[in-house]
Amino acid sequence: DTAVSQTPKYLVTQMGNDKSIKCEQNLGHDTMYWYKQDSKKFLKIMFSYNNKELIINETVPNRFSPKSPDKAHLNLHINSLELGDSAVYFCASSPRRSSYEQYFGPGTRLTVT
Amino acid sequence: DAKTTQPPSMDCAEGRAANLPCNHSTISGNEYVYWYRQIHSQGPQYIIHGLKNNETNEMASLIITEDRKSSTLILPHATLRDTAVYYCIVRVAMGYGGGADGLTFGKGTHLIIQP
Numbered sequence: 001d002t003a004v005s006q007t008p009k010y011l012v013t014q015m016g017n018d019k020s021i022k023c024e025q026n027l028g029h030d031t032m033y034w035y036k037q038d039s040k041k042f043l044k045i046m047f048s049y050n051n052k053e054l055i056i057n058e059t060v061p062n063r064f065s066p067k068s069p070d071k072a073h074l075n076l077h078i079n080s081l082e083l084g085d086s087a088v089y090f091c092a093s094s095p096r097r098s099s100y101e102q103y104f105g106p107g108t109r110l111t112v113t
Numbered sequence: 114d115a116k117t118t119q120p121p122s123m124d125c126a127e128g129r130a131a132n133l134p135c136n137h138s139t140i141s142g143n144e145y146v147y148w149y150r151q152i153h154s155q156g157p158q159y160i161i162h163g164l165k166n167n168e169t170n171e172m173a174s175l176i177i178t179e180d181r182k183s184s185t186l187i188l189p190h191a192t193l194r195d196t197a198v199y200y201c202i203v204r205v206a207m208g209y210g211g212g213a214d215g216l217t218f219g220k221g222t223h224l225i226i227q228p
Contacts, residue, residue: 004156033215041198043157045215057215090156100147100204100216104156 003027004105006091012111013081021076021108023091032074033092033102034066043090049074050097078110086112117201122223131188133222135201138182144205146177147216148186150197150224157200157218160186196226 004025013019025032031050037043047066048055054066063079078085091105118136125131137146147162161168161175163184168175174187188195200221 035215042220043151043216043218045217048215092156100145100202101159101162102157102216103159107154107156 004091004093004103006089006105006108008108009106010109010111012113014113015081015083017081018077018079019081019110020078021089021091021110023074023076023105024072025091025093025103025105026072027093027095027103029093029095029103030071031094031097031099032068033094034074034076035090035092035104037088037090037107039087046076046089047074048097081112083112086110117203117219119199119201119219119222121220122225124225124227125188125191127193127226127228128190131191131195131224131226133186133188133199133201133224134183135186136183137201137203140181140203144203146175146184147202147204148173148175149200149202149216149218150195151200151221152194152197160199191224191226193226193228196224198223 007022033048034046035043036046045057046060049068065077066074068074088107088109090107092102094102145162145164148160149157151157160172161170163175163177165177177184198221200218202216
């Protein structure tokens with residue numbers, strides 16, 4: 001069974017479009033995250049979400065918004081996509097807030113043309 | 114959080130122990146050392162973490178020097194599947210205001226296991 005899953009695995013879209021990436025974890029964890037890995041392979045935190053509390057990395061544009069329908073899901077919505085949004089996006093989860101033992105999904109490669 | 118320094122790349126022969134160093138000379142008393150790896154085209158994978166005692170699990174061993182300024186991740190019998198980028202991360206311990214803002218990954222060490 002996949003612990004943290006993401007869909008889609010690949011996403012190709014045009015500038016200006018709005019898209020969503022879904023994430024689900026079946027580990028019963030309380031906290032979920034979104035990370036972005038750019039073309040230089042640097043991996044940076046975008047959001048963490050715990051019990052309806054959202055912590056946002058201040059560098060993330062407000063075009064990005066995470067939405068959590070329940071504790072097992074944290075979806076990422078991106079409005080008005082730009083070329084610079086092209087990257088691999090990873091979802092992760094951890095047993096509780098402040099746990100750095102995190103479990104990552106397989107990633108979604110987003111290409112904006 | 115303390116900054117970490119790792120060699121950009123290392124080679125190791127298959128079947129031998131792979132020893133990956135990490136320098137964290139500015140680490141403070143309430144900071145843990147975490148190790149992750151990222152195999153090509155996959156998400157990062159948690160390996161192990163420790164505060165000051167040596168730790169061992171089914172994947173690896175973590176040796177932290179007595180002054181805590183450096184550590185070594187040991188993969189006891191490296192296989193080709195261990196080829197990956199290994200990240201050493203220092204983070205504030207739980208209950209000390211850490212967490213919630215996620216992990217900060219540096220450039221890591223690209224470990225290549227040679228057949």
